[in-house]
Amino acid sequence: MRAKVIVGLAALGLSLSALMGIAGKGSAATEPYRIGAVFSITGVGSFLGEPEKKTAEMIAEEVNKKGGINGHPLELIVLDDESDATKCNLAVKRLIKKDKVSVIIGPTRSGESLAVVNIAEESKVPLISCATSYKIVTKPDKSPPEARKWAFKVAGSDAHVVGKMFDYMKSHGIQKIAIMTDSTGYGASAREEFLRLAPENGITIVADERFGPQDTDLSAQMTKIRSTQPQAVVNWSVGPTQILAIKSWRDLGMDSIPLFQSHGFGNLKNLELAGKAAEGVLLPLARVNVGSLLPESQPQKKPIMDYTKNYEERFKEPVSSFGGHAWDAMYLAMSALQAAGPDPVKIRDHIENTKGFVGMHGIFNMSPTDHNGLSKDDLEMIVVKDGKWSLVK
Numbered sequence: 001m002r003a004k005v006i007v008g009l010a011a012l013g014l015s016l017s018a019l020m021g022i023a024g025k026g027s028a029a030t031e032p033y034r035i036g037a038v039f040s041i042t043g044v045g046s047f048l049g050e051p052e053k054k055t056a057e058m059i060a061e062e063v064n065k066k067g068g069i070n071g072h073p074l075e076l077i078v079l080d081d082e083s084d085a086t087k088c089n090l091a092v093k094r095l096i097k098k099d100k101v102s103v104i105i106g107p108t109r110s111g112e113s114l115a116v117v118n119i120a121e122e123s124k125v126p127l128i129s130c131a132t133s134y135k136i137v138t139k140p141d142k143s144p145p146e147a148r149k150w151a152f153k154v155a156g157s158d159a160h161v162v163g164k165m166f167d168y169m170k171s172h173g174i175q176k177i178a179i180m181t182d183s184t185g186y187g188a189s190a191r192e193e194f195l196r197l198a199p200e201n202g203i204t205i206v207a208d209e210r211f212g213p214q215d216t217d218l219s220a221q222m223t224k225i226r227s228t229q230p231q232a233v234v235n236w237s238v239g240p241t242q243i244l245a246i247k248s249w250r251d252l253g254m255d256s257i258p259l260f261q262s263h264g265f266g267n268l269k270n271l272e273l274a275g276k277a278a279e280g281v282l283l284p285l286a287r288v289n290v291g292s293l294l295p296e297s298q299p300q301k302k303p304i305m306d307y308t309k310n311y312e313e314r315f316k317e318p319v320s321s322f323g324g325h326a327w328d329a330m331y332l333a334m335s336a337l338q339a340a341g342p343d344p345v346k347i348r349d350h351i352e353n354t355k356g357f358v359g360m361h362g363i364f365n366m367s368p369t370d371h372n373g374l375s376k377d378d379l380e381m382i383v384v385k386d387g388k389w390s391l392v393k
Contacts, residue, residue, distance in 0.1 A: 030068075031072060032072055033069050033342050034075045034076075034099060036077050036092075036096075036101035036104040037053070037077065037104065037106050038079050038107045039130075040080070040107065040109055041080040047267060049108040051326070052322050055327050056329075056330050060074050079091040079095065083108075083109065083112070085111055086115075088115055092116040096123045102342040102343070103127075105128045106127075106129065109186060110132055110133035111184050112131075113130075113131040114136060114185050120151055121150050121151065124150060124345065128152045128329040128351070130325035131155055132153075133185055133186065135185075135189055136151055136153045137151050137371040152352075152366070153371065153372050154332070154372075155263075156362065157374070158190040158193045159376075163376040166197060166201040168282070169232060175204060176231045177232045178205070178228055178232075179194050179205055179208055179234045179236065180211065180222070181237065182238075183212050186236070191236070207224060207228040207230060211241065213241060215241060218241065219248045222248040234261075237264065238262075242264065243270065243274050247277060260282045260283060261283040263321060269320075272387075278387075280383065281383070283382055285321065286321050286324060286379060287361075288321060291319075292308075303360070307319065307323075324360030324361055328359040332364070333351075
């Protein structure tokens with residue numbers, strides 16, 4: 001774990017000894033630094049939240065083995081929102097009011113994140129979401145992003161993912177596409193971005209289908225899409241509907257039309273579930289998923305490979321984008337605690353001024369007008385080949 005900590009924090013100018021403190025410096029009476037975490041450990045988002053929980057707990061355990069942060073033990077308080085916005089709301093309020101945490105990481109999904117950003121704003125406790133929607137850090141009226149003063153996020157925005165897809169499509173002469181999005185906050189936010197960005201990229205959306213996250217058959221939507229004769233189909237969802245979209249695409253003989261998935265497909269378990277039907281599926285992914293395929297000169301490769309080794313040896317399962325979200329959120333929070341102590345205001349200010357942080361999802365450069373700090377250049381275009389991720393040539 002030692003190499004991972006050094007590399008992950010090197011871009012912030014922090015040393016391992018500075019973060020971890022000197023072993024023995026603290027005592028039983030030393031006040032702990034508290035990080036709250038809210039993940040979808042159960043419910044429909046469990047396959048996202050479970051690796052986040054595992055990653056966060058793994059990191060906290062290793063930090064405490066090294067002496068904590070500045071001699072203070074790290075207390076990580078993890079709550080399960082059960083993939084439910086109301087329960088997420090209650091969990092965040094508990095972390096702030098009862099547990100007195102200095103910073104919160106999570107929630108896992110966009111819907112739950114959007115349900116609690118105002119609590120963070122009102123309570124003046126920084127929240128580092130693991131979800132995608134740009135709305136998490138930008139108010140609905142699209143006033144300056146600093147209006148969401150206390151909210152940050154580590155997942156690339158839906159606009160970044162859509163932009164990466166459109167770059168690929170334009171380079172391959174694709175001008176007419178069909179989109180199908182689920183009705184969650186994740187799907188709704190992306191749909192807005194497709195509709196907004198398509199005209200300026202010279203792309204026409206010939207079909208716009210929606211479905212529920214609990215739907216068990218997407219053949220009706222895919223049949224309508226087939227009748228519009230698109231040059232590509234994009235499915236944007238998480239969970240079982242991702243597999244259903246692939247099945248319908250194959251069953252209806254549409255495999256000559258490229259199928260794109262959102263980055264929410266970025267878990268090798270999805271490839272196991274889809275089997276051979278997933279061959280040829282395209283998607284933009286964060287580099288944490290493809291560390292071994294990166295050139296040695298890529299700055300993210302070393303921390304990604306260190307995290308991959310530690311996680312996979314411990315949990316006997318492959319890393320995913322979602323555990324990587326927790327890695328990024330944890331290290332941003334811990335870096336702020338090391339530099340500024342447990343004061344939420346100082347933590348917020350430190351995170352906002354992060355520059356050159358080498359994480360699992362890119363190289364973060366935050367500012368008062370950008371509480372995400374990533375771009376589409378932090379993504380790679382991936383194709384499923386022989387049941388594995390492969391970089392698009």
